[in-house]
Amino acid sequence: MTRTAYLDAFKPVFLFTLISLVAILRALPAPAAGAETLTVAGGCFWCVESDFESVPGVIGAVSGYTGGKSANPTYDQVSKGGTGHYEAVQITFDPARVSRETLLNMFFRSVDPTDAGGQFCDRGNSYRTAIFVSNTGEKALAKQAKTDAQQALGQTVVTPILNAGTFYPAEAYHQDYYKGNKLIFTRFGPKRQHSAYKAYRKACGRDARVKQLWGRDAPFAGS
Secondary structure (H helix, E strand, O other), X not given: OXXXXXXXXXXXXXXXXXXXXXXXXXOOOOOOOOOEEEEEEEOOHHHHHHHHOXXXXXXXXXXXXXXXOOOOOOHHHHHHXXXXXXXXXXXXXXXXXXOHHHHHHHHHOOOOOOOOOEEOOEEOHHHOEEEEEOOHHHHHHHHHHHHHHHXXXXXXXXXXXXXXXXXXXXXXXXXXXXXXXXXXXXXXXXXXXXXXXXXXXXXXXXXXXXXXXXXXXXXXXXX
């Protein structure tokens, strides 16, 4: 079951309300002196956000869209295809506490980088993996992490390394979805948002596949 299909079954009433710009801006991590950003696409952005916000040294993570040409895309537009955008997460971190190299290695080991058609149950171009870089230094680090992942797996890693473009934060209801406590009225009765997220993640098979690929090296499987 894809996430879109799952959301159709667990669709909160508030999903289609208007989202204010203020609410979206509040989802952005607070700036910090010396902080850096890493933008990656790893399938469902709820899952990537959940994973990396648990890492010491990560200040925050924002779900959004990037890689395409459409300005200010919506979730519905991206998920239907045609915008060129990936579901992505912009991770803000303190390099004095966690390095870019470490985060890149964790990223590869939290996804299936051998899958060119999407991630886990979520299929389509918007769910593919990617790393977005802003300069030659970032590109070199990403290439090294990709090489290391390929050698560790003994399989071809298809995750592209792309030049960073505009990152558009997703709608406010997507931010921190994994820990939300709102009561969602679903077709199957009321369910807390965080519980709906856990059910989706398990049904999608994300952690099972990551464990199959990476074994003990999987940093987040089961989170």
